[in-house]
Amino acid sequence: MDDAARLLQLVVNGAASGCIYGLIAFGFVLIYKATEMVNFAQGDIMMLGAFVAYSFIHQFGLNYWVGFGLAILVTALFGFLLDAIVLRRVIGQPQFAVVMLTLGLAFIFRAGAGLAWTYDSVGFNTPFTNKTVNLGGLVLGQDNVSILVGTLVLCGVLYLFFSRTRLGVAMQAASQNQLAAYYMGIPVRRIFSLIWAISAGVAAVAAVLLAPVSMIDVNMGFLGIKAFAAAVLGGFGSIPGAVIGGVIVGVVEQLSGYFLPPGFQDVTSNIVLLAVLILRPEGLFGKTIRKRV
Amino acid sequence: MSETLLKVSNIETFYGPIQAIRGVSIEVKQGSIVTVLGANGAGKTTILRTISGVLDAERGEVSFQGQDIGGLTPDRVMRQGICHSPEGREIFPFLSVAENLMMGSFTRSDKDEIARDLEMCYGYFPRLKERAAQRAGQLSGGEQQMLAISRALMGRPKLLLLDEPSLGLSPLLVTQIFEIVKRINRERGVAILLVEQNAHIALKTADYGYVLEVGRIVMEDSCAALMEKDDIKEFYLGQKDSGARGHRRWKKKKLWR
Ligand SMILES: Nc1ncnc2c1ncn2[C@@H]1O[C@H](COP(=O)(O)OP(=O)(O)OP(=O)(O)O)[C@@H](O)[C@H]1O
Ligand SMILES: [Mg+2]
Numbered sequence A: 001m002d003d004a005a006r007l008l009q010l011v012v013n014g015a016a017s018g019c020i021y022g023l024i025a026f027g028f029v030l031i032y033k034a035t036e037m038v039n040f041a042q043g044d045i046m047m048l049g050a051f052v053a054y055s056f057i058h059q060f061g062l063n064y065w066v067g068f069g070l071a072i073l074v075t076a077l078f079g080f081l082l083d084a085i086v087l088r089r090v091i092g093q094p095q096f097a098v099v100m101l102t103l104g105l106a107f108i109f110r111a112g113a114g115l116a117w118t119y120d121s122v123g124f125n126t127p128f129t130n131k132t133v134n135l136g137g138l139v140l141g142q143d144n145v146s147i148l149v150g151t152l153v154l155c156g157v158l159y160l161f162f163s164r165t166r167l168g169v170a171m172q173a174a175s176q177n178q179l180a181a182y183y184m185g186i187p188v189r190r191i192f193s194l195i196w197a198i199s200a201g202v203a204a205v206a207a208v209l210l211a212p213v214s215m216i217d218v219n220m221g222f223l224g225i226k227a228f229a230a231a232v233l234g235g236f237g238s239i240p241g242a243v244i245g246g247v248i249v250g251v252v253e254q255l256s257g258y259f260l261p262p263g264f265q266d267v268t269s270n271i272v273l274l275a276v277l278i279l280r281p282e283g284l285f286g287k288t289i290r291k292r293v
Numbered sequence B: 001m002s003e004t005l006l007k008v009s010n011i012e013t014f015y016g017p018i019q020a021i022r023g024v025s026i027e028v029k030q031g032s033i034v035t036v037l038g039a040n041g042a043g044k045t046t047i048l049r050t051i052s053g054v055l056d057a058e059r060g061e062v063s064f065q066g067q068d069i070g071g072l073t074p075d076r077v078m079r080q081g082i083c084h085s086p087e088g089r090e091i092f093p094f095l096s097v098a099e100n101l102m103m104g105s106f107t108r109s110d111k112d113e114i115a116r117d118l119e120m121c122y123g124y125f126p127r128l129k130e131r132a133a134q135r136a137g138q139l140s141g142g143e144q145q146m147l148a149i150s151r152a153l154m155g156r157p158k159l160l161l162l163d164e165p166s167l168g169l170s171p172l173l174v175t176q177i178f179e180i181v182k183r184i185n186r187e188r189g190v191a192i193l194l195v196e197q198n199a200h201i202a203l204k205t206a207d208y209g210y211v212l213e214v215g216r217i218v219m220e221d222s223c224a225a226l227m228e229k230d231d232i233k234e235f236y237l238g239q240k241d242s243g244a245r246g247h248r249r250w251k252k253k254k255l256w257r
Helices: A002-035 A042-059 A064-090 A095-116 A142-164 A166-176 A178-183 A188-210 A220-233 A239-259 A264-279 B044-052 B074-080 B097-104 B111-124 B126-130 B141-153 B171-188 B199-205 B223-228 B230-236 B242-256
Strands: A132-135 A138-141 B004-015 B018-029 B033-038 B059-064 B082-085 B159-163 B191-196 B208-213 B216-222
Touching: A002 A042, A002 A138, A002 A142, A002 A166, A002 A188, A002 A220, A002 A239, A042 A064, A042 A095, A042 A188, A042 A220, A064 A095, A064 A188, A095 A220, A132 A142, A138 A142, A142 A166, A142 A188, A142 A239, A166 A178, A166 A188, A166 B097, A178 A188, A178 B074, A220 A239, A220 A264, A239 A264, B004 B044, B004 B191, B018 B033, B018 B044, B018 B059, B018 B191, B018 B208, B018 B216, B033 B044, B033 B171, B033 B199, B044 B074, B044 B082, B044 B159, B044 B191, B074 B082, B082 B141, B097 B141, B111 B126, B111 B141, B111 B171, B126 B141, B141 B159, B141 B171, B171 B191, B171 B199, B191 B199, B199 B223, B199 B230, B208 B223, B216 B223, B223 B230
Parallel strands: B033 B191, B033 B208, B082 B159, B159 B191
Antiparallel strands: A132 A138, B004 B018, B004 B059, B208 B216
């Protein structure tokens, strides 16, 4: 009985951190599908989002929800400008150039955040910090539950946006056939910048959701590596796959931390990544139909 | 007569160092159907791409309704009223048929009119209505062609660019599609610039035609007149025996220049 409860708690904790990986992976996949670029700075954009939220909520003392909203907006705007000013110029360059550029940007973001804010670990108070919720005898931290609920709500909103709105469908269209999208009068470049904005905004949501369980520091973006494993697990082309892949990585990580000797937990995501690449390179949800370019 | 809608003057277009178009002039009058005939690689698609703004002409001018549109990006050109049904159809494979059509009307906000145009497209091609919820990538080639034409129509074009709508279709379907092209022109007053290898059907459908060879216009006339010309009969309508072809082609080509 006790063991079962403990296990369930582990799974919930794992799923919660997995949601964060999934949201970062979402950004990887969204940008990749649209522009064929892999943005290795995605985790560090989340880190910037965390510091922006820290400024609004802790330094300026704004209400948590107001600060949350503003952090999303500011980070999304940052993503938009990042594409419009920097990344648009490397579209069509070899993959290698793009990888180097985004890795370089990640480095700059870390240094920039250290200078603009601090190299120390900081945090801010949330309505979910250090509270528990009792679900029929199962005691769970509100912090983890808020991550799960927040991710579900966000996924619902994103789903409706991409499937129901004209702009969302246009984003899909531009990702599937850029030339045809141009012929339809869709301003493809602006659409791509908006896709960067959404990816960055989602990363900011992940950052704020993560705040009650993790400190904010310049190196928190390294969890992007786990998110990358999640994206590969999901097939690197499937958006639901990325989020589900994130949850799987998170749960496996928690369980291996519990059942396996110390040290395994930190490398779980790498092992998952390797295993997927060797056993099933198209990912769990990979499509056999490749998109035409 | 009626006003000039599109005027292409002496354009020269390059793919890198390769010159594909060597000084082409074309005019499309309001409400007319104009066709450009030519063999594989003659440069027909390149002309349409240059008009659409996907390629920029190195020299020469493209003007639409009296305005220079040469430097515009393809989305801006479309907003001027030129819709393009491209070679190879280029549909959005993972969107449904209905969503593809919705993308055709992306630039418009007149909801009622959009709904009416959608019904019009479904009226022209009932097959699309049956498959409205299906992924466009799962359509047959002919159905994709219907979708590509309809999607372009959903943009309410003043000028419709059609790139080889007959490609890969059965003779029956070709006849049907060209009947609809004619109806679109008559019922909606849409001017059409039609690029074709199938000279038979193109000359029957269009009012005025140009013949393109290796990036140059070698002949232009009303379609009725073109159909009577020996060269056209021989090289494009295939009405002479093939034995004398190679030799005569050479001679005639000399005459054209
Ligand atoms: N992307 C490209 N890069 C380089 N050269 C090209 C490219 N596209 C076309 N060309 C060349 O330009 C010339 C004209 O091509 P274009 O596609 O306009 O011909 P077309 O008349 O449309 O032929 P088809 O009837 O086969 O479609 C050809 O010689 C072709 O090889
Ligand atoms: Mg062509």
